[in-house]
Amino acid sequence: MSATTAGTQTPARAQPDANLPGPIAWAKANLFNGIFSSIVTLAIGAFVVWALYGLVQWAFINAIWWVPDTAAGKPDPTSCRLAHGVGACWAAIHDKWRFMLFGAYPYNEQWRAGICIALFLGLFYVSADRRFWNKNLATIWIGTLVVIFGLMWGGFLGLPYVPQDQWGGLPITLILATFGLALAFPLSVLVALGRRSTKLPAVKLICVAYVELIRGVPLIALLFMANVMLPLFLPDGVNFDKLLRAQVAFIIFAAAYLAEVVRGGLAALPKGQAEAADALGLNYWQKTLSITLPQALRLVIPPLVNTFIGFFKDTSLVLTIGILDMLTASKTAMADPVWQGVSTEIYVVLAIIYALFCYTMSSYSRSVERKLDVTKNR
Amino acid sequence: MMIRMSLTGGLLASAMLAAVASPAFAQGSGSATLDAVKARGQLICGVAGAVPGFSLPDSQGVMRGLDADSCRNVAAAVLGDANKVKFANLTTTNRFTALQSGEVDMLSRSTTWTLGREASLGLMFAGVNYYDGTGFLVKKALGVKTAKEMDGATICVQPGTSTELAISDFYRVNKMKFTPILIQDLAEIQNAFLAGRCDAYSTDSSALATFRATQTNKDDFLLLPDIISKEPLGYVVRSGDDKWFDIVRWTYFATVTAEELGVDSKNVDEMVKSSTNPDIKRLLGTEGDMGKQLGLDPKWAYNVIKQVGNLGETWDRNITVLGVQRGINAIWTKGGLQYAPPIR
Numbered sequence: 001m002s003a004t005t006a007g008t009q010t011p012a013r014a015q016p017d018a019n020l021p022g023p024i025a026w027a028k029a030n031l032f033n034g035i036f037s038s039i040v041t042l043a044i045g046a047f048v049v050w051a052l053y054g055l056v057q058w059a060f061i062n063a064i065w066w067v068p069d070t071a072a073g074k075p076d077p078t079s080c081r082l083a084h085g086v087g088a089c090w091a092a093i094h095d096k097w098r099f100m101l102f103g104a105y106p107y108n109e110q111w112r113a114g115i116c117i118a119l120f121l122g123l124f125y126v127s128a129d130r131r132f133w134n135k136n137l138a139t140i141w142i143g144t145l146v147v148i149f150g151l152m153w154g155g156f157l158g159l160p161y162v163p164q165d166q167w168g169g170l171p172i173t174l175i176l177a178t179f180g181l182a183l184a185f186p187l188s189v190l191v192a193l194g195r196r197s198t199k200l201p202a203v204k205l206i207c208v209a210y211v212e213l214i215r216g217v218p219l220i221a222l223l224f225m226a227n228v229m230l231p232l233f234l235p236d237g238v239n240f241d242k243l244l245r246a247q248v249a250f251i252i253f254a255a256a257y258l259a260e261v262v263r264g265g266l267a268a269l270p271k272g273q274a275e276a277a278d279a280l281g282l283n284y285w286q287k288t289l290s291i292t293l294p295q296a297l298r299l300v301i302p303p304l305v306n307t308f309i310g311f312f313k314d315t316s317l318v319l320t321i322g323i324l325d326m327l328t329a330s331k332t333a334m335a336d337p338v339w340q341g342v343s344t345e346i347y348v349v350l351a352i353i354y355a356l357f358c359y360t361m362s363s364y365s366r367s368v369e370r371k372l373d374v375t376k377n378r
Numbered sequence: 379m380m381i382r383m384s385l386t387g388g389l390l391a392s393a394m395l396a397a398v399a400s401p402a403f404a405q406g407s408g409s410a411t412l413d414a415v416k417a418r419g420q421l422i423c424g425v426a427g428a429v430p431g432f433s434l435p436d437s438q439g440v441m442r443g444l445d446a447d448s449c450r451n452v453a454a455a456v457l458g459d460a461n462k463v464k465f466a467n468l469t470t471t472n473r474f475t476a477l478q479s480g481e482v483d484m485l486s487r488s489t490t491w492t493l494g495r496e497a498s499l500g501l502m503f504a505g506v507n508y509y510d511g512t513g514f515l516v517k518k519a520l521g522v523k524t525a526k527e528m529d530g531a532t533i534c535v536q537p538g539t540s541t542e543l544a545i546s547d548f549y550r551v552n553k554m555k556f557t558p559i560l561i562q563d564l565a566e567i568q569n570a571f572l573a574g575r576c577d578a579y580s581t582d583s584s585a586l587a588t589f590r591a592t593q594t595n596k597d598d599f600l601l602l603p604d605i606i607s608k609e610p611l612g613y614v615v616r617s618g619d620d621k622w623f624d625i626v627r628w629t630y631f632a633t634v635t636a637e638e639l640g641v642d643s644k645n646v647d648e649m650v651k652s653s654t655n656p657d658i659k660r661l662l663g664t665e666g667d668m669g670k671q672l673g674l675d676p677k678w679a680y681n682v683i684k685q686v687g688n689l690g691e692t693w694d695r696n697i698t699v700l701g702v703q704r705g706i707n708a709i710w711t712k713g714g715l716q717y718a719p720p721i722r
Contacts, residue, residue, distance in 0.1 A: 078594070081592075081593075081594040082594060084594070095437050096437055098437070098438075098439075099435065099437055099438075099439055102439070103435075103439060104435050104439040104440075104441070105439060106439065107438040107439055107440075163464070165464060165465075165466065166439075168439075224471075224472075227472065228471075228472045228475045228476075231475070231476075231479035231480075231481055232475065232478075232479050234479075320469065320471075321469070321472065322427065322466070322467035322468055322469055322472070324427075324467065331428070332427065332428050332434065332435060333437075334565060335428050335429070335430055335434055335564070336430060336434060336436075336437075337430040337431070337588050337591075337592050337700055338592075340568075340589065340592040341565075341568070341569075341592075343565040
């Protein structure tokens with residue numbers, strides 16, 4: 001077996017079927033290979049058809065896409081309630097999608113938050129492209145982030161000022177995830193290097209204590225500390241922004257986990273690499289930055305992305321401290337008595353949004369792995 | 379930049395307080411909270427942010443509900459503008475710390491007034507905007523008329539709530555047995571009840587009435603007449619700032635008095651001009667110095683009534699639309715518990 005087929009879905013088979021090309025032959029060999037195999041295939045096939053039929057019935061055919069307004073100008077959910085359990089109520093999404101995406105951000109200013117989401121996506125797209133991996137990327141990031149925060153806050157050029165506590169929805173999720181990971185990653189590299197340090201025992205001790213302490217505490221506890229305990233220690237009236245507090249807690253938490261991933265990569269490198277660098281007379285930073293660290297990071301792309309995806313979803317934990325991220329906003333939307341009972345539809349939409357982001361991250365990481373896999377493609 | 383500004387401001391303020399503790403107060407109104415609210419130009423009010431009828435953002439993201447309007451009342455009285463409120467969403471866990479630490483100026487978050495909370499948490503309850511209580515919702519098919527007939531019933535209840543305690547007390551007192559089905563999530567617990575996993579669904583009766591009203595087959599459900607616990611939900615402030623306590627409490631009394639006197643947001647301008655009733659004149663600031671005594675504008679109550687409305691109006695706007703009867707929450711002249719001492 002060569003390494004290239006290891007990732008594909010075809011199960012390894014004992015008997016070669018080279019003389020039976022074509023889809024029918026493939027089905028015969030893989031799906032209807034004997035009586036037992038045929039029965040299992042038919043049973044699973046019937047189940048899939050039945051489930052798909054139910055899903056299509058619920059999500060499309062019986063679904064309520066639109067409801068009329070009542071005299072009071074509010075949507076009239078009667079048809080949705082009658083269809084409950086039979087068809088999806090997409091009309092609720094129609095009424096609530098802006099609240100789900102933007103939270104309590106002032107309704108007439110939500111286009112600004114929408115542009116911010118687009119800017120974030122553009123930023124991710126540009127950062128993913130290797131052609132942009134040069135010094136300009138930092139400028140692009142700083143520029144985009146300034147524009148994003150300028151738009152979110154406003155207060156210039158006739159844009160009304162929107163205080164941070166009114167931000168909500170997807171922009172909050174993206175801000176927490178992007179800053180959390182972008183700042184936690186460099187911190188984690190420093191901590192990982194510190195933990196492996198042999199010449200600086202004090203630094204090593206601090207790094208070990210940091211990682212073990214933070215990893216030993218649940219994220220919710222850290223968020224509570226940042227949100228509930230911190231204000232008690234500060235004098236009256238001094239009040240850090242709630243989002244900033246949650247953001248710092250996230251960075252600290254993510255860095256502890258990422259540090260261990262990076263340390264794993266450093267530990268996996270053959271000792272000869274570092275020794276060769278020493279033999280060339282490189283100093284510590286030259287050795288680390290150009291020899292060990294690049295190789296170590298390449299090794300740990302899968303667990304790094306694993307942690308990234310986990311943290312992207314963990315941002316929803318800010319609901320425990322009352323920040324209106326996308327999940328919290330959607331749950332708040334569900335509480336509206338007009339749409340009582342419409343929760344599946346809202347969760348389905350949320351799941352699709354989260355899945356899109358997470359799938360993009362994982363498929364991108366696979367492509368990066370392939371491109372950087374210089375040793376195996378040589 | 380915002381952060382740095384508020385940080386320096388806070389540091390300055392605390393430094394001043396430390397240096398000249400009592401003279402600093404003598405300069406202001408005598409209430410640190412009132413001074414802070416006026417300086418900020420905004421009231422920070424703690425709400426739940428996820429309870430229909432009390433505080434829940436509508437599809438446009440504007441906070442609506444009885445608790446939200448209670449906050450608006452105080453903003454209108456103190457700042458003259460009901461929209462100068464910043465709503466802070468608080469959970470049941472962080473609500474009291476947020477108030478104690480000064481993160482919010484007041485709490486209006488469906489919080490039950492109990493001795494324990496007032497005596498040991500350094501808080502004061504300034505008024506009750508909703509008299510609630512634990513109730514039971516059953517399917518009519520069950521054939522039960524009162525809670526005492528429900529020996530051996532399974533009851534859906536959210537864990538860790540005062541409801542859970544109230545039910546177990548009720549069953550212990552009546553020497554009956556029940557099986558609790560504990561479900562944390564609101565949507566889940568309602569689905570469980572509808573699916574027949576439990577005989578009864580128990581929580582605050584206001585929430586039960588709302589839930590029943592939004593069902594298509596609402597006549598298949600029965601809200602039992604028994605209210606097995608007292609849950610007076612109110613406005614809360616920090617203790618130690620009596621002046622602020624007075625303002626919050628009398629703002630609430632003003633809305634009760636306005637309803638009692640028949641002053642509402644639509645006729646208040648007319649009343650200011652033509653009313654000869656001394657009670658109304660004192661309330662609206664055309665006679666006497668009620669506002670000044672509280673350290674507020676003479677038109678404090680006028681602003682509340684004009685911009686937010688009297689208690690009955692806020693009730694109708696937020697609670698009646700949910701299908702909940704006013705019952706004991708009516709004013710005392712209509713047989714309810716809402717009573718205000720005279721504004722004199």
